[in-house]
Amino acid sequence: MSRSLITGGFGFIGRYLALMLAEAGREVVLFDVVSDDAFLRKAGERVTAARGSLSSWAQVADAVAATRPDEVFHCGALLPPASEASPQAAFEVNVVGTYNVLELSRLFEVQRVIYASTMTSFGPDTPPLVPNDFAQHPLSMYGTSKVCNERLGEYYQRRFGLDFRAVRFPAIFGPGRAATAGWTAYTSVAIEESARGRPYAIRADRTTSTDVLYVKDAAQSMVDLAAADPSRLTHRCYNLHGYLVTAEQLVGAIQQVLPEARLTFEPDPVIVEGIRTMPRQLDDSLARTDWGWRPRHSLVEAVADFVKLVRS
Numbered sequence: 328m329s330r331s332l333i334t335g336g337f338g339f340i341g342r343y344l345a346l347m348l349a350e351a352g353r354e355v356v357l358f359d360v361v362s363d364d365a366f367l368r369k370a371g372e373r374v375t376a377a378r379g380s381l382s383s384w385a386q387v388a389d390a391v392a393a394t395r396p397d398e399v400f401h402c403g404a405l406l407p408p409a410s411e412a413s414p415q416a417a418f419e420v421n422v423v424g425t426y427n428v429l430e431l432s433r434l435f436e437v438q439r440v441i442y443a444s445t446m447t448s449f450g451p452d453t454p455p456l457v458p459n460d461f462a463q464h465p466l467s468m469y470g471t472s473k474v475c476n477e478r479l480g481e482y483y484q485r486r487f488g489l490d491f492r493a494v495r496f497p498a499i500f501g502p503g504r505a506a507t508a509g510w511t512a513y514t515s516v517a518i519e520e521s522a523r524g525r526p527y528a529i530r531a532d533r534t535t536s537t538d539v540l541y542v543k544d545a546a547q548s549m550v551d552l553a554a555a556d557p558s559r560l561t562h563r564c565y566n567l568h569g570y571l572v573t574a575e576q577l578v579g580a581i582q583q584v585l586p587e588a589r590l591t592f593e594p595d596p597v598i599v600e601g602i603r604t605m606p607r608q609l610d611d612s613l614a615r616t617d618w619g620w621r622p623r624h625s626l627v628e629a630v631a632d633f634v635k636l637v638r639s
Contacts, residue, residue: 330354332396334381334428335403337363339504340443343546344400349373351550356394358387359403381424384431391431400549401428402443407509410469421472422479429483429491439490441553442480444564446497446538446606448473453606459566459613466604477564484563492552493564494545497609500629501542502636510601511537514577518630521581521588522637531602532594533575538608540569541629544622548614555618562617566609570626577626584631 331348335341336357348355355374362376377393379386381403391399403424404410410417425442432440449457450464463474480491498511502519513529514537520527531537548567572580578590614620624632 329397330356330394331398331400332356332358332390332394333400333402334358334424335401336376337361337366338402339501340499340542340545340549341400341402342366342503343501343542344402344549345370345374347543347546347550356390356396358390380420381427382419384427387424387427388431391435391437395435397438398553399428399432399437399440400443400553401425401440402549404443404469404472407467407469410472411467414468417468417472421469422475425472425476425479429479429489433483433487433489437489439492439553440480440483441549442476442491442493442564443549444473444477444493444495445470446495446566446609448477448495449606451604455607456610457566457606457608458610459562459564481563490557491563492555492560494548494552494614495564495566495609496545496548497538497540497567497569498605499542499545500539500633501545502633504542510598510605511539513574513598514539515633517577517590518581518633519637521585521590522634524587526589526591528591528593529574529578530593530595530598531574532599533573533592535574535594535599535602536571536607537574537602538568538571538606540567540622541624541633543632544569544624544629547623548620551620552614552618559617562613565614565617565620566611567614567620568609568611569622571608572626580626580630583627584634 337359377390405420447470483489500514504515
């Protein structure tokens with residue numbers, strides 16, 4: 328039976344990834360600084376937890392040594408705004424932590440490492456459709472750490488033959504994304520509040536466009552990339568794209584599922600301008616060609632599934 332280790336396993340994407348892998352019959356170990364007994368009971372006996380910090384060599388080593396995983400899904404990171412408030416902490420968790428994961432994967436002969444990168448590894452100088460190999464000039468410490476880790480993974484692949492693979496996510500939406508988790512959090516909160524029958528004022532303006540991907544499709548992409556034929560991979564890091572939607576189009580999709588949704592617009596200039604500095608859309612044609620990437624949900628299907636999960 329194959330065994331997977333997920334760093335940041337109790338995080339937003341890690342939880343969905345854990346359930347997906349367990350349903351496929353794998354043993355899964357969640358490595359994180361936090362734990363959630365209720366989630367572990369829900370996930371079943373195939374999913375267990377190991378407490379620790381990515382910044383601690385000893386704690387990562389203990390987890391890898393005890394787990395002896397076939398693959399590591401590296402999702403753990405210090406996210407904004409915490410990463411911007413403390414760049415030092417972000418460096419320790421995101422960069423040193425990734426070194427720990429890669430070096431210990433090499434030492435313990437892990438078959439592959441699948442890394443969660445981000446569209447914010449690019450900067451405001453990108454064209455409307457961002458090529459896979461466009462120059463990366465991030466503005467944030469979070470994005471900077473992701474660029475560093477992409478290059479570090481490529482180095483381990485070249486120098487040691489470690490099978491490193493990465494996806495660059497656009498903004499992820501789905502149940503459980505906190506309202507404070509970045510400029511694009513409104514894409515999740517608008518759906519969740521509507522599913523609970525509450526009004527919500529979107530802090531973007533009607534024409535604000537965002538490249539978004541449903542969290543289940545994000546988790547599935549990592550599973551798909553892990554299973555991809557290595558002979559077909561022309562790159563180590565791949566752009567992904569879900570849907571490019573304006574805030575007004577998002578409201579339309581929500582109201583297709585929930586006609587009674589009470590959504591209004593109260594634009595926050597900081598949020599509107601912040602989103603405008605982000606890449607508009609990632610070109611994911613290489614991922615589609617090399618390993619057959621595609622989102623499983625349309626936007627309306629994603630909203631409907633989101634609502635179902637909230638209400639259940």
